[in-house]
Amino acid sequence: MTIMPRINQKTSDVVKRLAGLLVCILLIALFVFYIGPALEQTPALKPVMQAIDERGIEANMYFYTEVEEFSEANINMNNTMAYPPRSP
């Protein structure tokens, strides 16, 4: 007699957990496919987003070696310091 309620309880627990996972996946999809692109188009964000897109910047990277612009900056700065334009 006590086994059936326990199984029911377990099943409802599994359903709850799966439902939670599904809701999270839907929320992520909503953010990636709708909210994120909408945010990109807002007047406040659009100019920076355009600069990122035009130059193909990896704006979500965490260390200087992961971003190509840092290599560009480094070699430019090294040569600027080593071969500076002469004084006018």
Place this chain on the structure above:
Amino acid sequence: MADEIVKNVGKWEWSEMWKKEDWWAIWLGFAMLLFGLFVYLNNAPADLHQKIAKANGILAAESARAPFKTVAWHKAVDAKKKLKATSSEAGKKITLYTKGPHGWSSNPLDAFMMGKSDAEAIKEKALAKYEAAEAKAAAALEAAKAAEAAAGDFTNETLNTAAVTAIAAWRAAHEKASKAKKKAGAKPYNQIPYLIGLCIFLAIFFGVGMKGMGKPTIKFMVGFGFVFLIAVLSFAAGTNATMKSLGIGYAAWAILFGLIISNTVGTPKWVMPAVQTEYYIKTGLVILGAEILFGKILSIGVPGIFVAWVVTPIVLISTYIFGQKIVKMPSKTLNITISADMSVCGVSAAIATAAACRAKKEELTLAVGLSLVFTSIMMILMPAFIKAVGMPHVLGGAWMGGTIDATGAVAAAGAFLGDKALYVAATVKMIQNVLIGVIAFCVAVYWCARVDCAPGERVSKMEIWYRFPKFVIGFIAASILFSLIDQGMGKDVSYALVDHGAIRGMSKIFRGWFFCLAFVSIGLATNFRELKHHFAGGKPLILYVCGQTFNLILTLLMAYIMFYLVFPEITARI
């Protein structure tokens, strides 16, 4: 994290070197770095030294000839930029085998595979843009050459200014054309077999260490497939074009995906042997050591050192003291991790500091989360403010480089303002990135000597050694070794063989994977309730906001003093 680590307390045994996680992180990390050095030093670009000598000859002549960077000066630098060991056949193969998911916009499957017809369609669309950009760049080059020729012997200030403006316009057009060319090179691909191969390789790679430590290797390998899969999905989410632009990278997704799984359906028990946060982080940090080249700190001369290496430690220590005395942070490890990620460089600094002081995994998660949120905000607000008030771009660049946490966001904010701001911001940030090694070492020593002991206890040097997190030695040793190689080769050769060889072609790739595996593991082992407890009273937020405000004021002040009052000649050169 603190619960999972092995503390070396009270005595030293040589067997630690093949039984303990810290040492395995060192051996595995160094094996990878030495392999990278071997591959790339043996695959140098053809005629490397002759090409560098030729470019430097032009640079020296142009430097003596003109009071501004001429067209020939820029072309000589461009010629040096192309010299990369990663462009060799071996480099291309390593990239192919270890690359994560590709970039995508609307179809997530594009992250893993793309058919010939889709690739052709993208190529065709991008080709038209590239051709237009290339035509603009060619026209801008002709205009720049004409303006430079018109300047003649460079005695007329008006003509010189016109030439500088025309050259800057050409560089901007040239940059756009280069980026458009990359997009026009779309090819069909199927990354899945390579990802499976990489998963097997990494399972064996870490499995060797697990075996050495006497942990269940087979169980680890079985669970590893799941952790790797979530890491792949995290990278895929991070390569989405919109997420890239918004600054939301793989670390955020890895933690989020892990948290969702563990707090909904629960992390499967068979996965738990592969949830090895510390092991992945420590190995990743040893490899990261190679990317910390001390020669970089002189990249922009003394002003850069003051902005990045004087302000940053002052802000870090002040914020930590403020957190202890005023905010009364309940956890010292959370306090120092937030202080470091806010003052140094976000996620990577948080990882290094948290590992050095043995912070809890939830504390690292919280610090990373705060950093990511504020990075996205500052990436938008700071360039807008600089533009609105008409701040000089060198000053604005230095300010953003010293204060925005995440490295990629610094590049984005700088690029919005222009090349000058981008180069200064990126250089200051890069110098700050190098500080991670010193910070991690000092935090590890301070924690062993002052924090992890009874009140009033005096800890002997030997006791500090016993307690010291040994992987930090590997981290520092890798940094010293690569810094010496970098200095010994000279900047130009090192750029081709180390920077664009062992570092970007090996260290960067695997360190990214290891940190991603670590963040997935953190998520898979964390309960939302544990996170809530650490955020009680909003103290971490107060600490971050107060520390960042101080950072913004002090960095701006120091940048102004250094670039405009003390060393204006350096600013003029830039």
